[in-house]
Amino acid sequence: MTHIVSTRRFWLASLLGLTLALGPLPARSADAPVVVFAAASLKNALDEATAAWGKETGKTAKMSYAGSNALAKQIESGAPADLFLSADLAWMDYAQKAGTIRPDTRVDLLRNAIVLIAPKDSSATLDLKPGVDLDRVLGDGRLAMGNVDAVPAGKYGKAALTALGAWDAVKDKVAQAENVRAALLLVARGEAPLGIVYASDAISDPSVKVIAAFPVDSHPPIVYPIARMKDSANEDAAGLLTWLRSPAARPFFEKQGFSVVGSEKKS
Incomplete structure (x- = not known):
């Protein structure tokens, strides 16, 4: 009995020491980068845009580029993402039907040729x-x-x-x-x-x-929609999505040959 009590005390002391050494675990929504799954064609523009957002806000974004089809399937399979930026409407429709995005956050962001x-x-x-x-x-x-x-x-x-x-x-x-x-x-x-x-x-x-x-x-109109993922717990994702839709992000996209949806009305 004494051996059992001593063993329990040893493990409790060990766990307490480990907790003190590691400190409190950071909250993902506060400290983690915003994970963005984006069409491969966006790499240059989005790398520059998110770098500027990070410099302005002190936040960070982690980019994952691939074909929109591959990204939509990865998200459906449980890949952790906060934002999805597709190169066409069809794969965003796919994500929406699969229940992986928040429909109320979905907007058409860019056009291309x-x-x-x-x-x-x-x-x-x-x-x-x-x-x-x-x-x-x-x-x-x-x-x-x-x-x-x-x-x-x-x-x-x-x-x-x-x-x-x-x-x-x-x-x-x-x-x-x-x-x-x-x-x-x-x-x-x-x-x-x-x-x-x-x-x-x-x-x-x-x-x-x-x-x-x-x-x-x-060919059908080339439109890039963006949306936040249903399971995203990172509140910075909402801020990045809003920033990417703002006038501050527009030069980064236009420099790379995109046009921003709605900008034609303001020209």
Whole structure:
């Protein structure tokens, strides 16, 4: 009996000492960074924007970039995120139907465009109009795009090529990437002579150039919605979302080729 009491006292003393050594556990909502899951095409703009927010507020953000499809599935599987910024409405709709976002926080934040790019030293030229012979320009090369069934940029690209009557001729030459930045990299490295990316991606990489822009009526409008996650306990997430919608964030997005939803009315 004496041995049992002594053992209990030993463990209680040990736990007390460990608690005093570690100090009180920090509250996640107060000290943890805001975890942002964002479409890969946003990397340059969002890195700069959140850095400016952090400098202004003393708060921090932790970024996770990938294809919107992958991010929405990760969130559905329980990945801890505070904010989700998708490159299209469809994957935000998916997240909303899955019950992973707070619908009352959802807003359309940005717009973008898709363009045809080539390595900077390419001599290729093309006029993106109905009947365009993209296959001729590609030759034996590949057309780099995001996955056409899941990645927003890939879906927009396929829709545009279909509208222009060029999809059937090039569909077997498409190199499908897991996200738009991976498609950009294929062209930047010269592994693909042409690629379809966002205008913001083309701006971000000086080793590629824009051959032509796709007509805006050849594909659905490119809209980036943002929302806070249903299970987010970090109150700084609300502050960051509000800041990203404010005039203070606008220059960071416009510098990278995005347009801010609603800014057209103020121009």
